Amino acid sequence: MDLFGNNTEWTKNLEPILTKYKGRKHPLEYHNLYQLMVMVVLSAQDSDANINKIAPALFEAYPNMDSLAVSNSEALIPYISKVRNFGTKAKWLLEIAQTIQKDEKIPLTMEDLVALKGIGRKSANVIMREAKVPAQGIIADLHVIRVAPRIGLIQETKDGIKAEKMLMQVLPREIWGEIGMAISFLGREICRPQPKCPECPINSICAFYKKIKG
CATH class of the missing domain: 1.10.1670.10 (Helix-hairpin-Helix base-excision DNA repair enzymes (C-terminal))
Incomplete structure (x- = not known):
């Protein structure tokens, strides 16, 4: 009780x-798990609407984890400069991409997701829910x-x-x-x-x- x-x-x-x-579906307008993860990180302390607005140009430049993993802050920031705390989030995204390397290696457990920079329990729960894996x-x-x-x-x-x-x-x-x-x-x-x-x-x-x- x-x-x-x-x-x-x-x-x-x-x-x-x-x-x-x-x-x-979550209000973030993502098309695959990689996009969802990136957008969830960017949406912290910002609005889903703002992230949806900047997403098309961002994903045209960085279509997958491989392309993000070989980038740097200087190249990435122009695409996310309208996002709150973009400097910190650029570092987080680059570190996530360098850790994961490939879209198919995106983890889907609470433990592995929260071990990544910029992903707390709320973000991990969103990713797991949208990926339709059992909730933790x-x-x-x-x-x-x-x-x-x-x-x-x-x-x-x-x-x-x-x-x-x-x-x-x-x-x-x-x-x-x-x-x-x-x-x-x-x-x-x-x-x-x-x-x-x-x-x-x-x-x-x-x-x-x-x-x-x-």
Whole structure:
């Protein structure tokens, strides 16, 4: 038993968003695993929309891991200069490419992904979810960090690692792969900083909605 309720109960309560968003592709407009990994690294503290904008020219110049592995910061930076912290991210990407070398060697376990520069648990969870491998955690992006406490699923925190840990304690492993992205999509579309509560498919179980309805 946990602080927030029964696991089975939460699975049932969250079923409407699991169904609504099941399998929906991440908003980063990638076309293969290599592109996804690069874009996930670039998107830290930046918007998916911005990364989508710079991606076509970047991938025309660097179509695969091999081409990135033999490049350098000076050549790479012009393609990512509109991205936040581009200097650091250029170093991370070059180091990742030099470590991995080939697209087919991109790792798909939590342990191997977080060992790479610029990839934390959130990024690793996104990569694993999109690659459709069994989840070893739950995506806890800024939308999830905002929405999960609002629903009443976890306590409030600004720390993604803590949020993920609490979610993993509350939710059964069989929904880990999809629930993070489902909550994230809900946060992007409906449960925004100014939420559209009447439109929400899970408003009947939401702590925030119950409170505002009095």
